[in-house]
Amino acid sequence: GAGVSQTPSNKVTEKGKYVELRCDPISGHTALYWYRQSLGQGPEFLIYFQGTGAADDSGLPNDRFFAVRPEGSVSTLKIQRTERGDSAVYLCASSQTGDGYNEQFFGPGTRLTVL
Amino acid sequence: KNQVEQSPQSLIILEGKNCTLQCNYTVSPFSNLRWYKQDTGRGPVSLTIMTFSENTKSNGRYTATLDADTKQSSLHITASQLSDSASYICVVSAGGSYIPTFGRGTSLIVHP
Numbered sequence: 001g002a003g004v005s006q007t008p009s010n011k012v013t014e015k016g017k018y019v020e021l022r023c024d025p026i027s028g029h030t031a032l033y034w035y036r037q038s039l040g041q042g043p044e045f046l047i048y049f050q051g052t053g054a055a056d057d058s059g060l061p062n063d064r065f066f067a068v069r070p071e072g073s074v075s076t077l078k079i080q081r082t083e084r085g086d087s088a089v090y091l092c093a094s095s096q097t098g099d100g101y102n103e104q105f106f107g108p109g110t111r112l113t114v115l
Numbered sequence: 116k117n118q119v120e121q122s123p124q125s126l127i128i129l130e131g132k133n134c135t136l137q138c139n140y141t142v143s144p145f146s147n148l149r150w151y152k153q154d155t156g157r158g159p160v161s162l163t164i165m166t167f168s169e170n171t172k173s174n175g176r177y178t179a180t181l182d183a184d185t186k187q188s189s190l191h192i193t194a195s196q197l198s199d200s201a202s203y204i205c206v207v208s209a210g211g212s213y214i215p216t217f218g219r220g221t222s223l224i225v226h227p
Binding site (some may be wrong): 107 | 119146147149156157158159160161164204206208209210211212213214215217218219220222
């Protein structure tokens with residue numbers, strides 16, 4: 001595709017429910033990042049994939065959050081037992097490599113609202 | 116701890132005016148610094164990237180400067196347009212790290 005896409009664009013759920021957020025990176029990009037952004041804040045790192053493996057998941061806030069990238073392209077961020085504090089915009093980014101120099105291309109984000 | 120501080124937090128200017136946004140960082144060892152523009156409801160888009168040896172880089176009406184000694188960067192916007200209304204985020208990468216450090220951003224509003 002031309003850029004990074006994320007679905008859904010908006011997700012409203014009730015406290016305690018399970019949600020999945022999907023990210024389609026730019027074809028050929030081996031590095032994929034998930035971030036969480038609250039209003040008026042910069043993106044907060046959650047997890048980084050290099051290929052199929054999670055190279056760094058130190059940003060995941062707790063064990064309710066999990067992400068996969070089984071074939072090294074599409075990634076899914078999974079949140080169990082959602083809480084109101086999980087409400088935020090979840091951004092996905094991809095880059096050619098994960099060397100910190102290559103530009104990260106961001107998707108439009110998924111706005112998650114937990115009622 | 117690696118940190119990126121931006122100022123001002125928000126800024127309102129009239130169309131056609133210039134403005135300068137500031138970024139101070141404590142990321143070490145320094146690798147590169149990017150300025151991103153984030154329109155409302157969109158993901159951030161890179162405007163410029165600067166490495167240690169570069170002290171000025173332009174992208175149209177956007178000019179970024181870097182002082183690696185004082186660990187400061189600025190983004191100057193010339194002849195602002197309504198479409199410049201956005202959040203501008205300073206992002207600094209450390210050498211050997213794949214996780215950049217993001218600032219909170221400066222919210223710029225350009226009024227007609």
